[in-house]
Amino acid sequence: MPEVVDQIDTSVLEQLLGYNARRASLAVIGQFLEDMAEFNLRPVEFSVLTLIASNPGITARQLCQQLALLPPNLVGLLNALVKRDLIRREPHASDRRATALHLACGADKLVKKAQSRALQSDEKVLGHLTAAERQTLIALLKKVYATPQL
Amino acid sequence: MPEVVDQIDTSVLEQLLGYNARRASLAVIGQFLEDMAEFNLRPVEFSVLTLIASNPGITARQLCQQLALLPPNLVGLLNALVKRDLIRREPHASDRRATALHLACGADKLVKKAQSRALQSDEKVLGHLTAAERQTLIALLKKVYATPQL
DNA sequence: TATTGTTATACTCTATAACTATA
DNA sequence: TATAGTTATAGAGTATAACAATA
Numbered sequence A, B: 001m002p003e004v005v006d007q008i009d010t011s012v013l014e015q016l017l018g019y020n021a022r023r024a025s026l027a028v029i030g031q032f033l034e035d036m037a038e039f040n041l042r043p044v045e046f047s048v049l050t051l052i053a054s055n056p057g058i059t060a061r062q063l064c065q066q067l068a069l070l071p072p073n074l075v076g077l078l079n080a081l082v083k084r085d086l087i088r089r090e091p092h093a094s095d096r097r098a099t100a101l102h103l104a105c106g107a108d109k110l111v112k113k114a115q116s117r118a119l120q121s122d123e124k125v126l127g128h129l130t131a132a133e134r135q136t137l138i139a140l141l142k143k144v145y146a147t148p149q150l
Numbered sequence C: 001t002a003t004t005g006t007t008a009t010a011c012t013c014t015a016t017a018a019c020t021a022t023a
Numbered sequence D: 001t002a003t004a005g006t007t008a009t010a011g012a013g014t015a016t017a018a019c020a021a022t023a
Helices: A018-040 A043-054 A059-067 A071-083 A107-125 A131-145 B016-041 B043-056 B060-067 B071-083 B106-125 B131-145
Strands: A085-093 A097-102 B087-091 B099-103
Touching: A018 A043, A018 B016, A018 B043, A018 B106, A043 A059, A043 A071, A043 A097, A043 A107, A043 B016, A059 A071, A085 A107, A085 B106, A097 A107, A097 B016, A107 B016, A107 B106, A131 B016, A131 B043, A131 B131, B016 B043, B016 B106, B043 B060, B043 B071, B043 B099, B043 B106, B060 B071, B060 B131, B099 B131
Parallel strands: none
Antiparallel strands: A085 A097, B087 B099
16 A cells, blocks of 8 residues: 555546546536637537527527526526527417527627637647547447437 | 427537537436435545545545546545545645545445446446447547647 | 426535645 | 645536416
8 A cells, every 4th residue: 555646546437438528528618618708608608599590489498408407597598698689589489488589680690600619619629639530529429318328 | 480499400519529528428427326326426426435445545636636626625525425434534644734545444345336336337328339439439538638738 | 287487595516715734 | 935735605507396377
């Protein structure tokens, strides 16, 4: 039993998926936060704006399902985006309980810029991976979460 | 512009590393929490115990660096593990400011069981991936976080 | 009776400043 | 002067219960 630890043995942790996934996520999110600071967008806000841009009229419930958010936690986020004139709430066409979410006029420009910046952020983190490796990585991540766990 | 969204278009998000990494992490951590409930160990507690087991005498500062924790947030976690008789704090051999962390007597048995269970948990999440795919996934995740971002 | 959105609230996780004792 | 550990505290993220309006 060594009295003083100099080199840390992480061999057990390093073979576990969760440990590696968490450390990779920290690296990706850290770079994302840095690159998105100019737009003042956190990852969830970026995802919400992107889904609204690609799916005009989407409801809060659909956003919650897609992004694994709980409805009470989405309310304040949407309020903030409305206050920043990035989105607007409109009456839903067929369900008067729901609200249809749309980008505010002019917000599509900012969203496009942010999306381009997000791709650049990925580029930084994945810069030392080949194109094939990147595709493989994303495909394998999808395979992890896109399958019913039964 | 569709009035009602039925099928959600996630094509933009799905090409981004952060989105896929987050969803994969949620799946992995969810399974981990379920499988570790019997031991009442959260992911961070499991990692701390594993590092102490593999590195007897490791200091709190070394744990913080390895697991990306902030010192104030580790204190309570270690206190709880001491109270549960899983670890003990001992004087450091060469630095009287530091404390050397060790597993408590008998805790190695629980840690080994938990590590075995963690591997089983990975097995569930990765069950539909081939052995080669799993190795590739972990290797690529390491490549993402183990490289200087410059 | 079930669902959408909302309020209020609590619990966990993460972050910062400041202190002590040692180096 | 710098570092290891600690305290107190604040903020962000995530969770449940309950309500009004609508299906």
